[in-house]
Amino acid sequence: MDDRYPPIADHGLVGDLQTAALVSSRGVIDWFAAPRFDSPSIFGALLDCEHGGHFQLAPDHPEGSSKQLYYPDTAVLVTRFMSPDGVGEVIDYMPPDLTGVATDRHTLVRMVRVVRGTVSFELACRPRFGYGRAEHELDLGPEGALFRAPGISAHLQSTFPLERDGRDVRGTVTLNAGEAGSVVFTVCAPGGEAPPPPTVDSITAQHWDVVRFWKTWLRSSRYRGRWPELVHRSAITLKLLIYAPTGAMIAAATMGLPEQVGGERNWDYRYTWVRDGSLSVRALLDLGFVEEATAFVHWLVARLHDREGTDGEPLQTMYRVDGDPNLPEEILAHLEGYQGSYPVRAGNAAADQLQLDIYGEAVYALSQGRGIGRQATYAGWKAFTRTLDWLADTWDRPDEGVWETRGGRKDFTYSRVMSWVAFDHGLRLADFFRKPADTARWTRTRDAIFEQVMERGWSDAEKAFVQHYGGDVLDASLLLMPRVEFVSPRDPSWLSTLDAMDRVLVSDSLVYRYDPAASPDGLRGCEGTFSLCTFLYVDALARAGRLAQARYAFEKMQTYANHVGLFAEEIGPSGEQLGNFPQAFTHLSLIMAAITLDDALDDEEGR
Known part of the structure; x- marks a missing residue:
């Protein structure tokens, strides 16, 4: 050290x-x-x-x-x-x-x-x-x-x-x-x-104004569950990571902090990922922060408008907070990196990757905020339908996947699952708003994706859904499958998948994304357990009815929070926090897990 x-x-x-x-x-x-x-x-x-x-x-x-x-x-x-x-x-x-x-x-x-x-x-x-x-x-x-x-x-x-x-x-x-x-x-x-030069009196008065601002904002929270301090600290952290002029949420406040001390997995996370921001909409709405959820949805729709009349993909994986799509990656060679973790990168080349799952998360965000969607214009709806029509033509191809690997494109199961979500929720929106859309084609595509995942995303060897077609690698991103209703949380195939993840990816309730040795990702070294995945694991356990295991995992995860309740991206072998800090994905998944677990425990106590 x-x-x-x-x-x-x-x-x-x-x-x-x-x-x-x-x-x-x-x-x-x-x-x-x-x-x-x-x-x-x-x-x-x-x-x-x-x-x-x-x-x-x-x-x-x-x-x-x-x-x-x-x-x-x-x-x-x-x-x-x-x-x-x-x-x-x-x-x-x-x-x-x-x-x-x-x-x-x-x-x-x-x-x-x-x-x-x-x-x-x-x-x-x-x-x-x-x-x-x-x-x-x-x-x-x-x-x-x-x-x-x-x-x-x-x-x-x-x-x-x-x-x-x-x-x-x-x-x-x-x-x-x-x-x-x-x-x-x-x-x-x-x-x-x-x-003006500061005085003790002027700064003291300003201090109490700031205190009142935050307390007033937090009063909008409707969370009444078992972990108010933990959930509300996460909510404040998400608020701190939202760029107020546009409503765009960044992935983390920092850049270059390592996933492995001394390693090369050092990324710039100060940008807005479509995936992270879209999943935050549900967490914000569940807590009652409609203004923040609305602002992100408007930012997201603006990105769809940005590409109108152009060739190529309707969305890219991430943007700057003002919607600028240009994030050239450079190495800051004059910086040694945290504890010698070199290289330090500014910008992020993953912005140019093909990650098909983002369309599922984007449509999921729009469907979660259907009340927000009432404000959508006809032009906005047309941009939305053009996006799904494009996806209907392009979903069945390899991509870089949710974890932004740099080891080549594959047929990632999670990308297919979220493409299914895009059409499933797109159909719901078309029905809810009574808006024109090629619903027959969307339905055929949705069903084709489902059949393909069930046939090719399943490993008989592992008795589980796996990371990519033709392999046996487990992947924690699939913990979202029951939340997005691709499978029932108590379906035998899902419970078998959960058991397989317990055996392979879970270490004392902490969850790895995947095993880089089993699925090379184009980078040297390893990483810690991924805190987002641990909270998704809690969520999946609660939905599966494994409440004692879910609550214990959730309570243990709290022991890895820092002294003021913040989480970085990962947890290292000795319990140290690794990666960029604090990470929005971790805190929004904490909120999601807490609400799911609260509801499940309430149901059990009611019975």
């Missing part, structure tokens, strides 16, 4: 609904990109502790300990420091932008206060713009510091003195019990005016 890098899980997330930052329990902001989630980083020490840049605000005493928590029901993060001389706190938040308009101005606020004794805090602000590739200039005066880099600038203002440290800034402040201070880091366009 390289102690220059904190564990991935040793962070909380703050954000303003357009971008976000990670704050470690050491009081270090070591990931922040602005002005958008998918912008180049300003603080990126998680990817290179020497060259990435960071913003530290912590006691100067080498002894002591620290702990983090969220102010209840909010995205306001509190880092508490227990030192020999006293107890201090750093409170981090970003004021949410409520205009819904994309802006270049974003503010990180860091309040510092002492609640017992006397504590001296040290500040070190070392921005490294453009993933650490852009040089910056520093102007330091009585009103604070101004960092200027090509295309971007940032103001640093404080209620205590700051001094130059080369091209960076440092400062110290000693506070007694009851005293407080604040530091404000504001990113803006070049030449942007500095905000």
Whole structure:
């Protein structure tokens, strides 16, 4: 373990609904990109502790300990420091932008206060713009510091003195019990005016405004189940990962964090996957967050309109938050990667892959929000029917699959299952809205897909549905089959599949996506268990009536959450969190599993 890098899980997330930052329990902001989630980083020490840049605000005493928590029901993060001389706190938040308009101005606020004794805090602000590739200039005066880099600038203002440290800034402040201070880091366009100098009173008032915003938003939740803190923390996390100007949800707040420390599976997840966002619609609606679900559906329909009159696929796998389809992948060779996990990639070449399952998830999202669909225009319906007509011509071909493998195209069973979902739910929508569509052809195609999956997606050797035709590899993506109603959750063929997954993919309730050794994916190394799949496993167990097993797996999974209830993409062999953090897919599947399990337990108790 390289102690220059904190564990991935040793962070909380703050954000303003357009971008976000990670704050470690050491009081270090070591990931922040602005002005958008998918912008180049300003603080990126998680990817290179020497060259990435960071913003530290912590006691100067080498002894002591620290702990983090969220102010209840909010995205306001509190880092508490227990030192020999006293107890201090750093409170981090970003004021949410409520205009819904994309802006270049974003503010990180860091309040510092002492609640017992006397504590001296040290500040070190070392921005490294453009993933650490852009040089910056520093102007330091009585009103604070101004960092200027090509295309971007940032103001640093404080209620205590700051001094130059080369091209960076440092400062110290000693506070007694009851005293407080604040530091404000504001990113803006070049030449942007500095905000008013902060005062303790103005920052305190703003802090309570942010607290009220989050508490008011969370009151819309209609979840009344057994795990309110876990579910609501996941809901807040999803909200933090939604780009408010467009309603697009990113897959994770970070890029380049490894699925295996030292390995090459290091991807940029700061984009909007059609798959992830579409599945979030059901979770958001189940919790009562109709506005967020509606915004994503509108974003999704706009993507269908984007390709009208052009050849090729109606959708691609992912987009930038504004709908831009261009995500060229590059290697940032100057960054060593988290604990030496190289290469660090920006952009994502999987955007150009063929992944046929996304059409099933997209139509599933539209059908889950049928009330939302009442707002659809005739042009929107025509774009929808053109998409399904295209899929009717093209569904029966190999693709790269749900896991975005880079080992060549195959006839993936999950892709076929979700193509079936596209037609099954498309038919439901046509009937519900009484809109024109080639329903006879859609019905024939749906039934042909079903027959093909049942005949070619089944392995007699494994007595299970398998990853791709002609093989015996098990794949956890198929845990969604009962949720999307392709099979009954208690059908013998499904229960046999579930048993096979228990034997092969499940490790103490944690679930692997698949075995790369059995199904080469074009990449070196291995990965941890996939947290999304673990929650899908809980969901499938609950639907199958295996409630004791489902609840125990769900409760055990909670022990892998970090100290503030957040999950990364994967869990490693020693229980460590791996991959980009926090991951939307994990948190939305947690919500789905909790609701399914709650309903099943309620039914059992009612009986």
